[in-house]
Amino acid sequence: MQGFVPFYPIFCPFSACLILFSYDIIPVRGEIVMRATRKGNPVKLGIETLKREVRSKKVALLMNHTALDQQGQNLIDVMPAWECEVVFLIGLEHGIRGNLYQNIRSGPDQRTGLYVHSIYNFSNPRYHLDASLFRDVDGIVATFQDAGVRHYTYIAMLFYQMNVLTPLGKTVWVLDRPNPIGGHMVEGGGMKKELFSSLGVFDYPLRHGMTIGELATMYNQTVLQGKCDLRVIPMEGWERTMWYEDTGLIWIPASPNIPTPMTFLAFATTGLLQNSGFSCGVGTTYPFFVFGSPATRGNEIASQLNALDLPGFIAIERYFQPSFDQESDQVYHGTMLHIYDREAFRPYRTQLEILSLLGREYPSGFHMENRHFNRRNGSMDVYDMIIRQEPPHIIIEKWAENAKRFEETRQPYLLY
Structure with missing residues (x-):
């Protein structure tokens, strides 16, 4: 049979999304898996x-x-x-x-x-x-x-x-x-x-x-x-x-909290909220597409994010209640990301804006294990930005320069 898989998990019937992808849904040893439908020859493994x-x-x-x-x-x-x-x-x-x-x-x-x-x-x-x-x-x-x-x-x-x-x-x-x-x-x-x-x-x-x-x-x-x-x-x-x-x-x-391929793009965006004190939706049926805490005001966060006019997504208010990983007896007043243009969307620019916003509006909400947080991020820069409540543009510019250098550095190792 054929189904449509949005940017959220297929087992979440009340989710809605602006872009859908077509998959063949097939059973493999009792588990539902998906084969992406594509014109022409598929990729062949060696x-x-x-x-x-x-x-x-x-x-x-x-x-x-x-x-x-x-x-x-x-x-x-x-x-x-x-x-x-x-x-x-x-x-x-x-x-x-x-x-x-x-x-x-x-x-x-x-x-x-x-x-x-x-x-x-x-x-x-x-x-x-x-x-x-x-x-x-x-x-x-x-x-x-x-x-x-x-x-x-x-x-x-x-x-x-x-x-x-x-x-x-x-x-x-x-x-x-x-x-x-x-x-x-x-x-x-x-x-x-x-x-x-x-x-x-x-x-x-x-x-x-x-x-x-x-x-x-x-x-x-x-x-x-x-x-x-x-x-x-x-x-x-x-x-x-x-x-x-x-x-x-x-x-x-790919793992318990990565139910669909596009969850990886969401993981790239909110994954750093792990070890931060804020939920990134782990324990819900749409992990990494939502974030927040019982104390956040998801509607206000969504409004401020949308005002930045960042490419490829809109933010909306979303209440959620994790079934594990966070306090499951708490209702979280969160924000959900609707990614409507994955080519234009920039997860790490968006991530920095989210972290900066939370740092300014909810500084007491961060309960960071800074060692683990910095290991996820790769440096102390983002942690320092949050603590000092600084705007993210300096890091954004630094990361853009780093990415440009890496595109040249990686060239000898590319196989395709």
């Missing part, structure tokens, strides 16, 4: 090339539920039947099946019986496995759906494993996948070295416009001096101007 690469090899898999092939089958379930030996699995945030929330423990995968070594748990703050675990493998195969946004942990987990595997001479195969919010736009500030963490392992912008294979190539050359035996298996047919629904690939929610 599955057959990967098969040849790992033939007769012993490998570990750095994957999760988003590691789908063209038919919607998870490679975690498919690869054990290939002519290779899968020795163990490496678990990302939310687990290999995408059904867990935090502090992911190690243990056997119920379906395959393979042992899952979780690298996202409170007992492993280094986010990588011990080198001894890789002694009997030829390397790892990595593939997952990234966000196109730096402060999303999946890509950092790959870099941490590359650090361990490089001195061992092991191979890292990366099956490349699309950047869901396009490869043609770069926005936001870089990453200060003293703030490197699972939310950013090296210096690149918040919205980088690169695929996981391109980022891995850049990390290998600039951080590891090209010493990692990295083999990126590219896609066929992907173009930098594509959004996810242009690819023809099957979509499955």
